[in-house]
Amino acid sequence: MTIVNGKTKTEQKVIRVAAAIIQQGDRFLLSKRLDHLHQGGKWEFPGGKIESTESVATALVRELQEELGITATHQSDFHELVFDYPEKRVQLYFQLVTEFNGEPEGKEGQAVQWFSKRELLTLPFPDANKPVLAMLETQL
Numbered sequence: 001m002t003i004v005n006g007k008t009k010t011e012q013k014v015i016r017v018a019a020a021i022i023q024q025g026d027r028f029l030l031s032k033r034l035d036h037l038h039q040g041g042k043w044e045f046p047g048g049k050i051e052s053t054e055s056v057a058t059a060l061v062r063e064l065q066e067e068l069g070i071t072a073t074h075q076s077d078f079h080e081l082v083f084d085y086p087e088k089r090v091q092l093y094f095q096l097v098t099e100f101n102g103e104p105e106g107k108e109g110q111a112v113q114w115f116s117k118r119e120l121l122t123l124p125f126p127d128a129n130k131p132v133l134a135m136l137e138t139q140l
């Protein structure tokens with residue numbers, strides 16, 4: 001049995017996260033997680049924690065406004081998964097965003113960059129992202 005902070009895994013709260021696969025033609029927009037954060041220094045699909053009163057879609061719109069200064073105007077469910085990091089359990093809701101308003105920039109000081117699919121597949125991502133990257137490779 002794994003015990004973290006005095007709690008067994010099953011007693012831990014699941015952290016629900018909305019993350020955006022932002023696609024424009026053959027390009028995908030990624031953010032680099034700041035070094036001091038959990039999974040810092042890795043590239044990510046922009047997004048963050050879903051608050052208790054929010055839907056996935058509402059949380060994603062808010063997070064993209066906060067992190068990139070854009071407003072997502074079209075999103076659809078792409079994949080959902082649960083992953084156990086040694087220190088926490090996350091439930092990730094990956095949404096495909098194909099339309100947005102505004103010009104993306106790193107509002108929290110993070111690097112933000114467009115990548116081709118081929119480039120994206122060579123980058124370091126959090127371990128939880130493995131299955132969704134395989135899906136992106138074959139389906140998008």
Ligand SMILES: Nc1nc2c([nH]c(=O)n2[C@H]2C[C@H](O)[C@@H](COP(=O)(O)OP(=O)(O)OP(=O)(O)O)O2)c(=O)[nH]1
Nearest residue numbers: 017019038039044045046047048049090126128129
């Ligand atoms: N945004 C995002 N988070 C991911 C991905 N893969 C992955 O394992 N995560 C994990 C890392 C974090 O533990 C968690 C997201 O938390 P976060 O730090 O982005 O949350 P947040 O934006 O709400 O930030 P904060 O309010 O806690 O500062 O999900 C991903 O592709 N995108």
Ligand SMILES: [Mg+2]
Nearest residue numbers: 046047048049
């Ligand atoms: Mg975030």
